[in-house]
Amino acid sequence: xxxxxxxxxxxxxxxxxxxxLTACGPEEDKAADTSxxxxxxxxxxxxxxxxKGAKGDGKHDDQEGELDCGKxxxxxxGIKMIQVGLHRDASVIETFEAKPKCxxxxxxxxxxxxxxxxxxxxxxxxxxxxxxxxxxxKQVNRDELSKHIDGCLRNDYNVVKExxxxxxxxxxxxxxxxxxxxxxMRERWSV
Numbered sequence: 001x002x003x004x005x006x007x008x009x010x011x012x013x014x015x016x017x018x019x020x021l022t023a024c025g026p027e028e029d030k031a032a033d034t035s036x037x038x039x040x041x042x043x044x045x046x047x048x049x050x051x052k053g054a055k056g057d058g059k060h061d062d063q064e065g066e067l068d069c070g071k072x073x074x075x076x077x078g079i080k081m082i083q084v085g086l087h088r089d090a091s092v093i094e095t096f097e098a099k100p101k102c103x104x105x106x107x108x109x110x111x112x113x114x115x116x117x118x119x120x121x122x123x124x125x126x127x128x129x130x131x132x133x134x135x136x137x138k139q140v141n142r143d144e145l146s147k148h149i150d151g152c153l154r155n156d157y158n159v160v161k162e163x164x165x166x167x168x169x170x171x172x173x174x175x176x177x178x179x180x181x182x183x184x185m186r187e188r189w190s191v
Contacts, residue, residue: 069102075172081188082118083111084169087153090146093182094119098170108190109170120173121181122146131189132163145185 075081082095095118096111128145129137140148151159152166160166170188175181 067102067104069107072100072102073107078174080173080175081109082120082171082173083109083113084149084153084171085111085113085117087146087149090142091122091124092119093122093149105190108168109188110168111170120175122185123181126182127184129184129186130164131167131187134189136189137186138163148187 081098083098084093085096086094088094096113096115097118098109098111100107101110122142122145124142126142126145128140128142130140130145130148132138148160148164149169151157152169155166167188167190170190172184172186172188173182174184176183
């Protein structure tokens with residue numbers, strides 16, 4: 001008899017504790033809903049399911065939840081951000097203008113492939129730099145740069161070897177006075 005009372009008593013205690021624990025879940029932050037606009041510190045649980053913002057608006061990504069990357073970055077004068085879309089030979093690249101987009105890892109650049117690509121000459125004396133990690137670059141000549149671009153466009157990791165890797169084919173470039181020839185081309189490193 002004693003063991004049945006002990007089991008029933010234990011079940012009563014477990015049930016009481018279990019119901020108390022389920023009532024202690026996280027509460028929604030009422031302060032975040034005080035204005036009509038979204039709060040910069042809104043918690044992911046407060047964002048609407050499937051809520052999507054405009055590309056590059058600094059507030060949303062194509063994923064669930066709200067992101068706040070802050071103000072989009074601005075490039076220094078003379079620098080253009082591009083994504084290489086096609087590379088037929090060493091002397092010409094076809095590119096898309098790359099715009100900043102807010103992601104969980106901060107701002108990243110993507111080319112708008114719905115636009116018509118722009119062709120630029122890649123002269124023999126172009127000053128190329130390939131990313132080797134955050135803040136690390138190695139100067140390369142046009143042939144090495146061209147080989148790297150081709151390898152990344154084809155996802156050919158027999159061509160692109162350590163210490164290099166592919167980072168979405170996004171580059172910072174400067175152009176000649178006419179705007180048709182690349183003077184410098186620096187690979188943009190990203191995670």
